[in-house]
Amino acid sequence: MCWSPAPSAKSFSFPEASARRPPRVPVRKLSVTILFVGRITLEKAYPGVAFHWRSRNWWARLTRVPPECVHLQHEATWMATYIPDTLFLRGKASVRRRPARPEVSLCRACLLAQLEVELAAHPGRIVAFEPDSSSFTQYFFVSTPDFAAAGLQPETATAISRRLGLPSGDCDACELPAAWLWISREEVANLDDVGHISMARGQSLCSRHGARRLCESLGGISEANLFYVNVPYGEAGAYLWI
Numbered sequence: 001m002c003w004s005p006a007p008s009a010k011s012f013s014f015p016e017a018s019a020r021r022p023p024r025v026p027v028r029k030l031s032v033t034i035l036f037v038g039r040i041t042l043e044k045a046y047p048g049v050a051f052h053w054r055s056r057n058w059w060a061r062l063t064r065v066p067p068e069c070v071h072l073q074h075e076a077t078w079m080a081t082y083i084p085d086t087l088f089l090r091g092k093a094s095v096r097r098r099p100a101r102p103e104v105s106l107c108r109a110c111l112l113a114q115l116e117v118e119l120a121a122h123p124g125r126i127v128a129f130e131p132d133s134s135s136f137t138q139y140f141f142v143s144t145p146d147f148a149a150a151g152l153q154p155e156t157a158t159a160i161s162r163r164l165g166l167p168s169g170d171c172d173a174c175e176l177p178a179a180w181l182w183i184s185r186e187e188v189a190n191l192d193d194v195g196h197i198s199m200a201r202g203q204s205l206c207s208r209h210g211a212r213r214l215c216e217s218l219g220g221i222s223e224a225n226l227f228y229v230n231v232p233y234g235e236a237g238a239y240l241w242i
């Protein structure tokens, strides 16, 4: 992950496929298809997102190609596989909210529109690490109780948990209490660097400004092919990248 895009990354081994960096073009086969999507319809799961009809027909379902927003017909440099309610514990899918919304492929604008609303509404505490735009392929939230099961190294998990447990004061951008700690790549480039995780000043932000900060960071990346993005769940946790 941020500490190293190579398979030698020590802190985090999840998901296993992450060691391979995909090309910067949409690669549908890399997406992880969730089979137990429940009964929730696309329209109900993602109001406001227009999905291309061809990605919703019988052939797409048969071949398990996730529905994609209409913009991906013309946008080849930025896409993300959004699997909001599912966590992967060492590569194994584990639903964190039911009914789980179906896996979909979204362009940058559609992803960020979904994410910002979700993140701003989440009441829990979040430590979010800025991803390395040149190498990340996944950006995902793991709650504190799932750190070990998700493969986070114990020292890193302890350091992040400590940060989550500290009083956070007020938001740097408004008067509201802070719920987020945004940590830039300059402060922590590598999650093996437990010392910097413990000491990084970061930006304390309320949910709304934390959501905006994360979306600004992702939105400022000119090319991306993310094959896993989820949303927060639980009382506290971290946004990590690999």
Ligand SMILES: [Zn+2]
Pocket (backbone or CB within 6 Å): 069, 070, 071, 072, 106, 107, 108, 109, 110, 111
């Ligand atoms: Zn779109």
Ligand SMILES: [Zn+2]
Pocket (backbone or CB within 6 Å): 171, 172, 173, 174, 175, 176, 205, 206, 207, 208, 209
């Ligand atoms: Zn704020």
